[in-house]
Amino acid sequence: MFAYIVKRLLAGIVVMLLVSLSIFLLFWYGPSEPARAICDSKTSQRCTPAKLEVFTEELGYNNAWYTEFPEYVGGIFTGRDITIASQTTRCDAPCLGLSYKNGKPVWDEMKGRLPATFSVAIGGAFLYLLLGVPLGVAAARRRGTVADKSLVSSFLVLSSVPYYLFALLTFLYFSVLFEAPFIGNPGYVPFTESPSGWVGGLALAWICLGIFGCTQYTRYSRGAMVEALSEDYVRTAKAKGLPQREVVYKHALRAALVPVVTIFGIDFGTLLAGTIFTEKIFDIDGIGLWALLAVGQKDLPIVQATALFAAVALILSNLLVDLLYSVLDPRVRLS
C-alpha cells in the first residue's frame, strides 16, 4: 500500500505541474497584456505603453516561458526575490508569487482564506452526506411506494432549481426578511475567535450546500441501494434469518457505499476548489470567490495559485477515495 501511495503522489505532482504550466502558458500566449494589471495598479490607472513595457520586462514576460516557469516552480520550494517597479520583495517559500493588485505574497492571503474554504466545504459535505445517504437508503427500502415516489420527484424539482437562486432565496428569507437569530448574519468567523460565531456565520451556507447536495446524494444512494438490495448475497443474508436492520446496513449498505464514495471523491475535491456562489452570497472570504476576482483582474499569480490548489484538492480527495475503496472492498488490491 505504501508503494501505491507513493506512486499516486508522484503522479499527482506531475498533474500539478501540468496544471500550473497550462495556466502559465495561458498568460504567456493569451490575448491579454499580462502586465497591464500591475501597471494600472502601480501607476494609479495612468499606464502608458512605455511604462507597460517596463513592467512587462520586469515580470519576465519578454523571456521565454521555459526559463520563467522553472523559476516559478523553484520558488515554491525555496522562495525567491521578485522585483516590481524597481522594488525587490522577498517572497518566502512556498512562494506563489506576489499579487499584481496589491503586491503582497499570494501565499499569505491564501493561508488566511483556507480555513474558511475548508469550513464551508467540510461542513457542507458532512451535512449532505448525513441527510442524503440515510434518505436514499430509506427510499430504496420503500421503493415503489408513494413515499419513495414523492421523495424522488420532489428532489428532482428541487435539484432543477439553479443553485445560486436557491442560495439567494435562502439568504433572502433567513437573513433579510425574517432576520433569523443566530444564523441570520452569515459571514465567516474563525473558529478560534468564537466557536458559536463560526457555527452561526456558516450555518446558512451549510444548510444550502447540505440541502442542495442532499438531492444528489439521495439519488445516488437510492440507486446504489436498490441495486445492492437485489444482489444474491442480500437474499442469502435474509435466508440466514438476519434481522432486516442488519441485512440493510451491514450487508447492502456496505456495498452500496462504493459508488457513492466514488462520486464523493470528485465532488469534495470540486467543493474545496471553489464554491463561488456560496462565498459571495454568504459573505465568506474563501478561495473560490477570490479566484474568480483574480481572473477578472488578470492577477496571474493568484490565478495560478488557486488553480494549483484545486488540483491538489482533487488529487488528494481521489487518492483518499481509492484508499477507502480498499478498506470497503477487500477484492480491491492497490497496485
Added chain:
Amino acid sequence: MSDPFLVVEDLTVKFPTEDGLVNAVTDLSYTVEQGKTLGIVGESGSGKSVSSMAVLGLHDMRTARITGSIKVGGQEVVGLGESKLRKLRGKEVAMIFQDALAALHPFYKVGSQLAEAYLVHHPKASKREARRKAIEMLDRVGIPQPDRRVDDFPHQFSGGMRQRAMIAMGLINDPKLLIADEPTTALDVTVQAQILDLLQDLQREFNSAVIIITHDLGVIAEMADDILVMYGGRGVEKGPAKEVLTRPQMPYTWGLLSSVPDVHGDTASKLVPIPGNPPSLLDPPSGCAFHPRCAHVDKVAGNKCVTELPPLTAGPTGAGHLNRCHLADPVGVFETEVLPVIAPELLEES
C-alpha cells in the same frame, strides 16, 4: 415413518408487475420427510425457485400475493410475522443457492459469514465459540486447512470450495430441512460430483429433509427419492424417482427425457426437442399450460387440452405417482411411441 417435516398445500404465488399479474406458482402441493430428498425439476419460469423461497418467506410481503398453506414442522408459514419467520430461517430451514460467488458477501470473510449465521440463532454464544463452530463446519464439508481458510474472502476460494462453504453455512445450525437451489449448476462436473456426494453424506449424518431444485435430470436421478416436475407454475408430475424417470406419465417429462442428450445412453438415440417456448406467466395458455407444445394433443378427445385444466391425479400405476394430463393411457403411449425413439436400449431392460 414420521409425519412429513414440510407440507405444502395449494400454494399460489402471484406478483403484480407493470405488465400485469404474474402467476408464478399455482396450486402447488408436495411434502418432504426427514431423511428423504425431493427433487424439483423445471426450467426457468416453472416456479420452482419461487415456491421454495416462499417456504422461507423470502418474498417481498408488500407485493407478493401468497395463498395456500406451507407447514414447516407443523407450523404454518404463510402469513407468519417477520420476527417468527426469522426464527425459522437458517435454523429450522436453510437454503443454499446456485452461484456461491454471488451468494456470499464479497466484502466479508467466509468465516465471519458463517459465524454470523451461527450467532443469529445462538445470541448468547461468544464470538470465539462462533468462530470455532465455523472452522468445525468448514472441516466437516471437506475444506482443507479450515483454520486458515476461515479468514479468507469468497473470491479467494475456488468454485467448489465456495459451494462447500455455502453448504457449511446452511448446515451450521442443524436445520431439519435444507433447500438446495441449483447447487451444482455453475460447477465443473467433477466438482459437482464431489458436492453431491457431500450433500448425501451430510443428509445421512443430520437426517435432514432435502429439496434439490434443478433442471438436470441426471442429478435428480442420483439424488432424489421423489420427484416433482413443474411447468408453468404448477406441479405436473409427482412420484418416486425411479417411477417418474423410467415410466413417466406426462408429455412434458417425455419431452425433457427426449430432448436432453445422455452421456451414458445409446449413441443411436435421437434428440427430439420440445417445440416452442416456455409459457408466459402473465398470460398462461388456457386449459393445460403445455398444450401449445404438446405433440400428443391429438390423442385426447375433443378440445379438452385447450379448454380444461387437467387435475393432478393418480396415474394408472397407483396413488404414489400423480400426473396432470388428460391422456387416458400415458404409460401405453410412452412405451409404444416415445421410448423407442429416445432410448431404444431401455426397451430390452423393461
Added chain:
Amino acid sequence: MTDVNHPPHDPENPAVTEGEELSASNEEQKLTFAQLAQTGHAPTELDPDAEPVLSVDNLKMYFPVKSSGLVRRTIGHVQAVDGISFQVPRGGSLGLVGESGCGKSTTGRLITRLYTPTGGSMQFGGKKQDIARMSNRELKPLRRDVQMIFQDPYTSLNPRHTVGAIVGAPLEVHNVVPKNKVLPRVQELLEVVGLNPEHYNRYPNEFSGGQRQRIGIARALTLNPKLLVADEPVSALDVSIQAQVINLLQDLQQEFDIAFLFIAHDLAVVRHFCPEVAVMYLGKIVEVADRESIYNHAHHPYTQALLSAVPDIKQAGQGRRERIRLEGDVPSPINPPSGCRFRTRCPLAQEICAKVEPPLLQIGPRHKVACHFAGEIGRHPATPVTSGLLGVDRQGSPDPAVTPQPIGTNPGYDKQWFDLDSQQMVSA
C-alpha cells in the same frame, strides 16, 4: 434505475409474451409425435475422408503475469494453452471438452485470432494459410471464413443495435454485397435460423434467450464461414431450448457444409453433436478420439474420471453411482506440475509421471492419448507403455539401452499407430 435496453437478468419474466415468437416452422400446424420424432436428430456421423479445414500444431498461449509495485516486471506466465495439436475436418465437428481453466475457451479465441498465439501454427483452409502469425490486415479476408458463437445470449448482443444491424454488420464491414442487398440477406438469415424475418427492426431485449442465441448464430453465418467456433453455445439456455438450438446447428452444418469447433463442458451435448472429441486438462490435450472411442473406450484416467462423474439418469432410485473420485483442485496454470500435469490428482501416478511428460500417442486408427499408463478402466498397465518409445526406463530416467522411437507430431491421424496390447506399431 432501470435500464430499458438491458432486461432484468431473469428469464422467468420475459418482456414479451412468449407465445408470439414461435418459430416459423411450428406456427402453421401442430405436429403429432410421430412427425415430431421425424424431426429428431441423430448424432452427427463422422466422415473419415474429409480433408481438414483447420490444422493446429503445437499451439501455445502464455499470458504474462506482472508483479505489483512501482515497476511492473513479468514474473511468470499463465500457461493457458501449452502446445496442443488437432484437426477439424471440413464440414465436420471437433468437440473440445474440459473443466474450468483447461484452456478450451482460450483455444477458441486463438482460432478466431481474438488473441495472438505465443507459439505454434494454425493452418486454415484449402491453401493451408497459417493464421497464427498473420497481421490484422492479412487476417481481414480470412475473418469471413472463421466466425464465433458466444455463450451468453444476454450479453453478447449489443442491446442498442437492432437485430437487423447486428446480423447485417459483417456484410457492411466486409463490403460483400451492395447496400440494397443487405436487408434481403439479413431476412434470409433470420429465416434460416427459425426467426421471423419481419423482426429485423426489433431490439435484442424483445427476444427470449433461445431466440437471441439464434440471432447470434445468424450473425455468424452472414459471410458463409467455413469454420464456426462455438463457445458453450447452449449452456446458458433452458433445457428444452437447448435441443432446438443443437438441432438447428446440425441442420446448418449439413446445409452449408460448415465445420465446428464445439467448445463445451457438457459431455452429453458434445457427444451428440461431435463425431470427434478432444479432452483438455490444464492447457494440454490428454485424449482425442472419435465418439465411440472416447465415450466407450476412454484410455486416459482424467477422461475416465470425467465420464464417471456425469450423473446417470438410469440410476434413478438407486442412489449415487460408484465413480472415480478425483481429490483436490486443479493446480495453477502459472506453475503446472512437472511431467504429466494430471499426476497430482491421478490415481495411477508413478515416478515416471513426474519426470517425463507423456506424449500424445496414437493408439488406434482415430484415437490418441497422453498417458504413460493408458488403458481402459480397470485395465491400466502396471508398467508404463511409453518407456520404450521415449528411451527411458520404468522410472522415467534416460535409459541408454533403449533407442527412442520418433512419435508422430501430425495434428491429424497417421496410418500407423502404437497398439497397446502388443506394444508394437501396427497399421490399418
